[in-house]
Amino acid sequence: MLETIKNTANRLAQPDILFWVLPMMMALIVLGTVAQKSIGLFAAQQEYFGSFFLMLGPIPVPAGLSIMGVFLVNLLCKFVMKSEWTWQKSGTIISHFGVLLLVFGGLMTALTSKEGFVMIPQGGSSTIVEDYHARNLAIRSDTETLLTIPHEHLENGMTVSDPKIPFTLSIDKYCFNCTITSRPENLQQGWERPGIFMMLNKAPAESQDEKNLTGIEFSITGTHGVDGKYLTFDGFPKPPTLVVNDKPYTITIERARRELPFSIELKEFKRALHPGTDMASAFMSQIIINDKEQGVSFPATIEMNEPLRYRGFTLYQSSFDLNGEVPYTILAVVENKGRLFPYIASILIALGLIIHLGLRIANRIKSRTEENAA
Amino acid sequence: MKTRFLSLLVIFLSILFMAASPLWAKDDDTHHEQKPFAMAEFGQLPILHDGRIKPLDTFARTQLIRFSDKDHIEHMPAITWLATTLFDPGNASELKIFRINNENLRHLMGLEERKKPLYAFVEITEGLEKTFPTVEKLMSENPQNISSDQKDLLTLHENALEYTQILRSLSLLLPLNVTVPEKWAKELPTLSTRSVNFLTLKKIDAGIQDEIKQIIKRKGQNPVKYTPNEQMTAVLGWQIKMIADAAEGNNLFRVIPDPWDERNTDEKNTGQKSGEWISPWELVQSGKGSPRTSEFLDLWTALGSNWSQLDDKAWHDNSKKLLALGNHSTRLEIFYNKLQPFFTSTIFFALSFLLALIALTFNQTKYIWVLAGGVLAIALGLQGLGLVARVLVLERPPVGTLYESILFVGFVAPFFAALMELRMKNMLGFLSAGFMGIGVGLLALSMAEEGDTMKVLTAVLNTQFWLATHVLCITIGYGWCLVTSVLSHIMLLGQATGKLDRPTLKNLTHAQGTLALTALLFTATGTILGGIWADQSWGRFWGWDPKENGAMLIVLWLIWIIHGKIAGQFSKLAVTMGLSFLSVIVGTAWIGVNLLGIGLHSYGFIEGLFWGLGVFTVGEMILIGGLAWMIQRKKQEGTTPDAA
Structure with missing residues (x-):
């Protein structure tokens, strides 16, 4: 039994799988991107990247989830079964581990994250997140x-x-x-x-x-x-x-x-314009978080590129509505348990590649010196 | 659409006004061309335009490029054209600045055919008037249903509208050809009719309007019943109203700091950070004046009389005073405009490419190496200087738009190739650097035709940190990819022509591997950093946006080639072909995806780029395929060292 598992894992670790999976992934990306022009981002995302199969005319072809699944299995098996745990290969190992974390984080995000938005009038408050x-x-x-x-x-x-x-x-x-x-x-x-x-x-x-x-x-x-x-x-x-x-x-x-476990009160919504234009240079919501469960109440400012993180929720300045009597702010609300993975993964991938490159250059210099000496 | 309609209505009125009554005193000849004024200080004067403070020189160039596709008219630089338009609108409207390339449009406007399709404002006014009803109809059309001829017509009307705004920017300060009845002339600060302008007339306007009302009350609407003095008063009242109406909403020429904007009144920030600035007309019509704004108006008025009196010295002095009053240095941008660093650097890149080519052709590498290296260093220095100037002017990292990414790649790719040359010392690095400098430089020059390339950014892009990390990282990645691709092309070419010996090929193969890995490092890190920015901005790491997908495509392509090479699935030749083709992958991901016109990174569909990219892709396929075929044939004949 163990032998069979080992043999299967060895087979699944073979580079030929990657060799065929990558062009399929590239083809899928090209098709899925071009399709956005006609069916829109959300539909293309669902059809091409968020499903196991898609129909190209009458022919079913593997879509994002199955291709990424095969890629993950191949990389995992290669990482466990075929890694050469030597100093010379340390860069490769670290990078591969980073990619594993990235894909794993992506999987967690796909499975657990919830997105929505909350719309709050200036002077009012809300606990409702709409999808x-x-x-x-x-x-x-x-x-x-x-x-x-x-x-x-x-x-x-x-x-x-x-x-x-x-x-x-x-x-x-x-x-x-x-x-x-x-x-x-x-x-x-x-x-x-x-x-x-x-x-x-x-x-x-x-x-x-x-x-x-x-x-x-x-x-x-x-x-x-x-x-x-x-x-x-x-x-x-x-x-x-x-x-x-x-x-x-x-x-x-x-x-x-769905309901938030705390309420968000909008004190003021501000929009700064580039002088002499209608083009916004910044959006900003000054809010107060009232959390009765925790008995906490505190002010905060949410800006473009500067979200607020609280109790597993991240609140982003997403949009606004200035057409009514009072301004409304629209905050995106995201719960994502996998959000740290890309941060760690990017550091590992970059670090691994730098080590790999460094070793490669060092080896090259060494062999040249030896050649010259000879 | 409503605003646009109103705007067009204004132009319609303006045209009628223009045709009906040349109210401004017209300079009697075009003597400014014969005796050019000292324009240095005038060109430095600050103006708020498109969201940032820039020198009048940039404003003039941008506007002239918009109308005529060129930043000068024959021997007249843009800044002189602007001064003429502002201070001598009568003569300026006879300058041929409207380029109408569309033959059908020229025909529609009733214009004569010329060698260069450039027309003066006075020549197109009739056509504008005639086509106004068509334009009115087009405004309610869905933009997708508008033909390219109709688009050109709309653009011409928009340009004419912009032009009339400039033409009237200082109409309140210019001497007017009006007759002031004696009774009212006494109340004016100066009795010289030549120096009467709208501002001085405005002081007596209320009284004149009152008198007209009295006259109408006494004698009715028919002017025939009026005495000559009464007629004169009525005409003057009408003229004042016409000038004010035609200048309604004239807010393009923002050269005066808004005295009520706190960013301008805060002493610490005065002249440093751009608050709101307003145009002379806006200032007068909104009644926002202050002692400081009066100083501005007085100096602009003085410039007007200096211009008409050809008083070069006073002009120079007053320009200087105005510059000191504006307290906003624009010298760096003037230097940038004069230097035209990206155009000049392209010439030097071309020169270094030629030198490298000559050296390789005649096997004369010893002295030419130093020369080519020196020329390349100048090219890189200019390109780098241009980038630094932009960083200082815009106060943000160098890449925020597609155009800026091209400029940046135009520096990093040749720079990396030059570094490579310092190690290899075989001229191929200089050859690659020169080649990429020309290619990317020409691409940048073709994109710069759109006008002012120093743009302010939308709120989401307005972040120093992410522009300095993600954007630079991915752009550097593009640079490495291009170097990898060009080197691979050279390897193919060298083998196909039998010019590469075995040791050089071995060296290049190793360099190619290192380059591919470096390209992967930067593109992969840059792509993930982009995801992290997206996560910080709106809470999702990856959204399958076209640009994100493009970046991922490059990363996957590199991974595919590198892994295919390691696992032995790709031959050395296939690896070199794959890495050569990286140019197309980068072109598609970097520029091509913007053509889809969707997603967060979209810059709109640019037809020329679309076809350019198509031709480039097909060309690369033929070139790479052809070279590979030649190498295979040589290999079969046994005349190539080893297919790499």
Whole structure:
């Protein structure tokens, strides 16, 4: 058994695997980069780099995860089975170990990291992190969330009913990316506000995922008095609220949310411009972290390239919105357990290569001196 | 789009204004060309433009390049052109500075054909007016649906708009051809009509407008009923209003520190850090004046009269005074503009390349080695000087834009090749250095046509630390890659022509291995540092952005070749071919991915570069393939030392 494992590991450590994996990786990178032009970064990332296989026409070919998997196994086996643990090879060993750490860190990041953003008005505070991509249909009563359904599960003709909600919701039209137009008068029959005036139309998906406006048109039945046709969509400031048995039920399409264990208060958002232009030279949010669990409260400043790290969360100055009455700051919130790996890996890879180069040059000088002496 | 519409409306009005009434006193001839003024101090005067303080000399060059593709008109340097435009708009608008290369556009504008397609503003005004409705329609079009002819038309209108802004920048200070009724003339500080300008008229404007209202109240709107004096008052009132309206939003010529900007009023920072600066028109129309700004306006007014009176000495003195008042040294940039270090260095690179080639052809390496080395040192010195000047002017590390990365590679790649030569002493290092200096230098020169290359950076790039680490590291990596590629080309060429002997080949093969490893060290470290910057900036180490992918492609290519060589999967010839082809991989990763027009590092699609890169790739494939074929044939014939 041990012998078989050893033999297999030896085979997997062979350089011919690397020899074939690398061009495949390069081809994948070229294809995945060019594809971004047409399908956008997020979709290309998912399709080419974040999956095991992709279809090139009718032919399935290995994608990022399987290629990186083979690369990792090959490198790991080579590192364990074939490394020559000598001083002369120390540079190579250190560099290879650095690459292993880098790929391993990448794997951990892919598996564990969570990204989202928090939007805070100046003078206000928030604990809610919204996802960049995942959208949900949510039904709430006041602040209590009664039901959420991920948007991937939504489809035309789908019926939603639940003991917690006193009505049935049937989806008449679902569009991952909608455009909004005004509803012609002859089609307004049976519609409640605001759907009586506006309608959703299916549109091709935007290449930049964040730009997709997800929405539904739906019918409500089973109530006494508020049955009718409604619509709602992502980011709609006035989503339909139905009052049934004196209780309000709000139906929204929203970004998937999670709660932070602390709140972030925005004291001030500042934007500095290059003089005489509209071009920003810096963005800055002055915030206060209020952490009731830990009984801590402290001010902090988040700037471009200068994030705040607290309790495993890293908060970055990502964007802003100055269109409203008060400025809003948009902070990216990232939890990533693998974030230290690239730092260590880069030091090791560089160090290994420097040692390797140094030894190579030293050997060369030595052999020249010997040649000259001879 | 609305702003653009308003802007275009302004130009439309300006054109009408221009055509209708040449209000400014026009200098009677073009004597400034015969007796050039001392422009040194004037060229140094600071102006806030595109987010940074720069000398008027740079502003003049940038604008003239924008209109005419050249930084001078025949014998007139850009700064003289600017002074003429500012102080003698009447004559300036007859200078042929608008280059219209598009034949269809020339036809559309009703312009005559010329050997050089350069036209004066007065020649294109009619066409601009005629095409304004088309432009108005184009503004509501999706930019993707606009043809290249239409794009050229839009650009011409935008340029004309910019030009009228410059033309009117000092219209408030210039002597006007107006008649002031006696009653009002008495209230002016000077009675000489020749020196009456908008600023002096502004002092009596309120009274004139009041009087016009009274006249209209008494006699109605029809001027025929007015007395000659009343008519004169009405015309003057209308003229003042026309000048003010035409200059509405004239904020391009920011030559006066905003007295209310705290960065300018803070004594410690005065003249050091650029706060907001404003244009003379903005100053007057916003009512922001202060005693200090009056000094600025007075000196600019004085310059105006010195110019029209051809008073060279007073001009020189007043320029000096204005320079002292602005308290912002721009000398270094003037020196940079004059030296044109990257153009001059390319010439020296070419010279060193030629010398190396001659030496190799005639086997005369002894003296020419020193000469070629000296010329190369001058080229590198100039290139380095240019980079240092940019660092000092922009107060940031040398690479922040694609153009700057080209300049930097233009220094490091030849420098590394020169270092290599110091070890090998076979002229091949100088040959490579010269070759790369010319190639990268020409690429930089073609990119510099866009105008001012010293640009301020967006917020995410505005970080000294990462510009100094990641960006320099990856750019140095590109440099090493190019050296590796050029050396590999030389190895192929040497073997294919049978010019390389065995010991030299052995030396080169070893150097090639070291170079490839060094290139890997810098590109790999630079790529990972880029990831770390991304992690610091927005929380993700790797995002598959085109530029990141490009950098990774170089790293993977190098790893592939190096490992293929170690494991024996690649023959020596294949390794040399692979490393030669590194030039294409670097070209694609460095410049090519920007052409996709997506991602964080995108600089937009540049058609010329796209085709250039395509031709380069195909050319390299043919060259490398051809040389390899020749080597194989020689090997079969047994006339080559050992295919490397």
